[in-house]
Amino acid sequence: MTTPPPVPQPGHDAGAPSGGGVTPGAVPTPAPAPATAAAPALSLHGLWRRFGQKVAVAGVDLAIPAGSFYGLVGPNGAGKTTTLSMATGLLRPDAGTVLVGGVDLWANPVEVKRSLGVLPDGVRLFDRLTGAQLVTYAGLLQGLDRPTVEGRTRDLLAAVGLTQDADTLVVDYSAGMTKKVALACALVHAPRVLVLDEPFEAVDPVSAANIREILHQYVDGGGTVVVSSHVMDLVQRMCDHVAVIAQGHVLAAGTVDEVRAGRSLEERFVDLVGGRISGEGIAWLRTSSD
Numbered sequence: 001m002t003t004p005p006p007v008p009q010p011g012h013d014a015g016a017p018s019g020g021g022v023t024p025g026a027v028p029t030p031a032p033a034p035a036t037a038a039a040p041a042l043s044l045h046g047l048w049r050r051f052g053q054k055v056a057v058a059g060v061d062l063a064i065p066a067g068s069f070y071g072l073v074g075p076n077g078a079g080k081t082t083t084l085s086m087a088t089g090l091l092r093p094d095a096g097t098v099l100v101g102g103v104d105l106w107a108n109p110v111e112v113k114r115s116l117g118v119l120p121d122g123v124r125l126f127d128r129l130t131g132a133q134l135v136t137y138a139g140l141l142q143g144l145d146r147p148t149v150e151g152r153t154r155d156l157l158a159a160v161g162l163t164q165d166a167d168t169l170v171v172d173y174s175a176g177m178t179k180k181v182a183l184a185c186a187l188v189h190a191p192r193v194l195v196l197d198e199p200f201e202a203v204d205p206v207s208a209a210n211i212r213e214i215l216h217q218y219v220d221g222g223g224t225v226v227v228s229s230h231v232m233d234l235v236q237r238m239c240d241h242v243a244v245i246a247q248g249h250v251l252a253a254g255t256v257d258e259v260r261a262g263r264s265l266e267e268r269f270v271d272l273v274g275g276r277i278s279g280e281g282i283a284w285l286r287t288s289s290d
C-alpha cells in the first residue's frame with residue numbers, strides 16, 4: 001500500500017447563498033446546472049484518508065453521473081462515512097480530489113457547497129431550536145430570503161411528515177424525526193447534489209416510503225442523490241447505480257444491474273465482501289444444555 005502525501009488539517013466551511021428555484025407546495029427543485037453540466041455530478045479521484053495508523057479510505061475513485069440515484073454500500077467500517085465526509089467538504093482528504101459538477105470542492109469550498117445538500121451520519125443539530133426554526137435557520141444560512149425560506153420550510157416539514165411537530169424542540173424529537181428534519185435542512189436550498197449518509201436509519205416504513213418518493217421526485221427534477229445504506233434490497237429497488245466499498249477500496253461500481261450481474265445485490269455483496277462468520281464460537285449462548 002502506498003503512502004499518500006501529507007496535506008493540511010481538516011477545515012469546515014459554512015454554506016453560502018443558493019439561487020435554487022422553488023415549486024410552491026412541493027419539495028424545492030434543484031437549481032439549474034451550470035455550464036459544466038456534462039461533467040459527472042460528483043467525481044472522486046484517488047481519495048485517501050488515514051486516522052493514525054488506520055487507513056480508512058485507500059484511493060477511492062468514483063464517477064457519479066448527473067441525474068443518478070447512486071447507492072454506496074459496504075460493511076461496517078468500510079470507509080463509507082469517511083468517503084462521503086471528504087466528498088462533501090466536511091473532512092479534508094490526505095490526498096485526492098473531489099469535483100462537484102466539474103469544480104474542485106477543496107479548492108472552491110464556498111462556491112461548491114452552494115450546490116450540495118448533505119445529511120451527515122450522526123447529525124449534530126442545534127437541537128434547542130424547534131424543527132421549523134432549524135429548517136429556517138438552514139435556509140437563511142444558505143442566503144435565501146425570509147419569505148422563500150418560510151414557504152420552503154412549511155413545504156418540507158409537510159413533505160417529511162413533521163407539520164404537527166414543527167414547533168417542538170428538536171432535542172425532543174425521536175431519532176427518526178431528527179433524521180427527517182435533517183433531511184429537510186439538506187434540501188432547503190434546492191441543491192443540485194444531495195448526499196445522504198444512512199438516511200433511512202431509525203425511520204419507520206411509512207416515513208421511509210415518503211422520503212423515497214421525495215428523493216425520486218428530486219431526481220426526476222434533475223437532481224443527483226448519493227445515499228449510503230446497509231439495506232441491499234432497498235438499494236437494489238431504489239437506486240440506479242451502486243458502488244460496493246470495503247476496507248477503503250471500491251470493489252465494484254456501475255449500474256445496479258451491472259454490479260449485481262444477474263443475482264440479488266445482497267448475494268453479490270456477500271460474494272464481493274465475504275466475512276460470513278459461523279456461530280460455533282458462542283455455542284455457550286444456547287440456553288439448553290441437552
Ligand SMILES: Nc1ncnc2c1ncn2[C@@H]1O[C@H](COP(=O)(O)OP(=O)(O)OP(=O)(O)O)[C@@H](O)[C@H]1O
Nearest residue numbers: 051054055056074075076077078079080081082083
Ligand atoms: N475520527 C476517526 N478516528 C479514528 N478512526 C476513524 C475515525 N473515523 C473513522 N475511523 C475508522 O475508519 C474506518 C472507516 O470508518 P467509516 O465510519 O468511514 O466506515 P463506514 O463504512 O461508514 O462504517 P459503518 O457502516 O459502520 O457506518 C473504521 O475503521 C473506523 O474505525
